[in-house]
Amino acid sequence: xxxxxxxxxxxxxxxxxxxxxxxxxxxxxxxxxxxxxxxxxxxxxxxxxxxxxxxxxxxxxxxxxxxxxxxxxxxxxxxxxxxxxxxxxxxxxxxxxxxxxxxxxxxxxxxxxxxxxxxxxxxxxxxxxxxxxxxxxxxxxxxxxxxxxxxxxxxxxxxxxxxxxxxxxxxxxxxxxxx
Amino acid sequence: xxxxxxxxxxxxxxxxxxxxxxxxxxxxxxxxxxxxxxxxxxxxxxxxxxxxxxxxxxxxxxxxxxxxxxxxxxxxxxxxxxxxxxxxxxxxxxxxxxxxxxxxxxxxxxxxxxxxxxxxxxxxxxxxx
Numbered sequence: 001x002x003x004x005x006x007x008x009x010x011x012x013x014x015x016x017x018x019x020x021x022x023x024x025x026x027x028x029x030x031x032x033x034x035x036x037x038x039x040x041x042x043x044x045x046x047x048x049x050x051x052x053x054x055x056x057x058x059x060x061x062x063x064x065x066x067x068x069x070x071x072x073x074x075x076x077x078x079x080x081x082x083x084x085x086x087x088x089x090x091x092x093x094x095x096x097x098x099x100x101x102x103x104x105x106x107x108x109x110x111x112x113x114x115x116x117x118x119x120x121x122x123x124x125x126x127x128x129x130x131x132x133x134x135x136x137x138x139x140x141x142x143x144x145x146x147x148x149x150x151x152x153x154x155x156x157x158x159x160x161x162x163x164x165x166x167x168x169x170x171x172x173x174x175x176x177x178x179x
Numbered sequence: 180x181x182x183x184x185x186x187x188x189x190x191x192x193x194x195x196x197x198x199x200x201x202x203x204x205x206x207x208x209x210x211x212x213x214x215x216x217x218x219x220x221x222x223x224x225x226x227x228x229x230x231x232x233x234x235x236x237x238x239x240x241x242x243x244x245x246x247x248x249x250x251x252x253x254x255x256x257x258x259x260x261x262x263x264x265x266x267x268x269x270x271x272x273x274x275x276x277x278x279x280x281x282x283x284x285x286x287x288x289x290x291x292x293x294x295x296x297x298x299x300x301x302x303x304x305x306x307x308x
Binding site: 148 | 189211212213248252256281282284291295
């Protein structure tokens with residue numbers, strides 16, 4: 001087992017905190033509490049810390065609800081395999097939150113389109129789009145995506161980054177948000 | 180009708196709905212695993228409660244939610260939709276949105292709701308830290 005390799009990657013990428021495995025609500029709550037106190041004690045501004053934990057929650061709950069929707073897990077509980085990483089990019093002087101999870105081929109287009117659309121809008125237009133989504137279909141149990149991505153874009157200092165990778169014939173989506 | 184009381188948890192707010200005093204209180208954070216599941220009985224209670232209210236009844240709503248995730252936003256939108264319907268029945272609503280003065284997120288969320296639901300005259304009240 002080469003844990004040193006992991007340490008190297010963490011140092012290179014500026015990773016402060018990472019989680020890889022089954023993301024569940026309990027884990028999410030624990031992570032959020034840890035991030036908050038950790039970042040605050042290392043001198044990050046409260047508004048920045050808030051933005052980080054908000055985006056971390058959205059990304060992790062996206063992983064959970066996507067899996068549940070696509071029945072990637074067997075049991076009823078929302079928990080899904082994914083990776084979530086929080087760090088500080090020295091070259092940009094910005095914090096970032098990134099995540100990776102399995103995605104079905106046919107959903108890639110949907111996700112990319114949503115993110116590209118949001119990236120093209122001004123903050124005001126994002127606000128308007130958010131309002132439209134919130135008003136639409138009161139009974140829609142549509143989880144994740146849509147509103148979540150706008151919330152991330154709201155707190156981000158650059159366009160949302162979205163990438164697709166393949167490993168052993170499994171498709172993954174990677175989202176990275178800079179704060 | 181019975182009161183609705185739910186204890187605050189890490190990811191869900193304290194719910195204190197008193198039907199006799201006509202006072203609805205929601206305090207805490209909202210980022211449950213499944214917002215629709217969590218809030219379903221709460222919205223159902225509100226709907227029944229408002230259905231029983233009469234013209235000129237005075238209802239007080241106190242909100243102090245310092246953070247809500249994206250799926251909670253949708254639920255609170257529905258909640259305010261229900262309150263807006265009540266206004267049409269000439270029910271009087273007194274709605275306060277509290278936030279700590281250093282919590283920009285909560286302040287902004289309150290401002291957005293106040294703007295989206297003008298008829299509700301949601302009052303934004305900052306609390307000293």
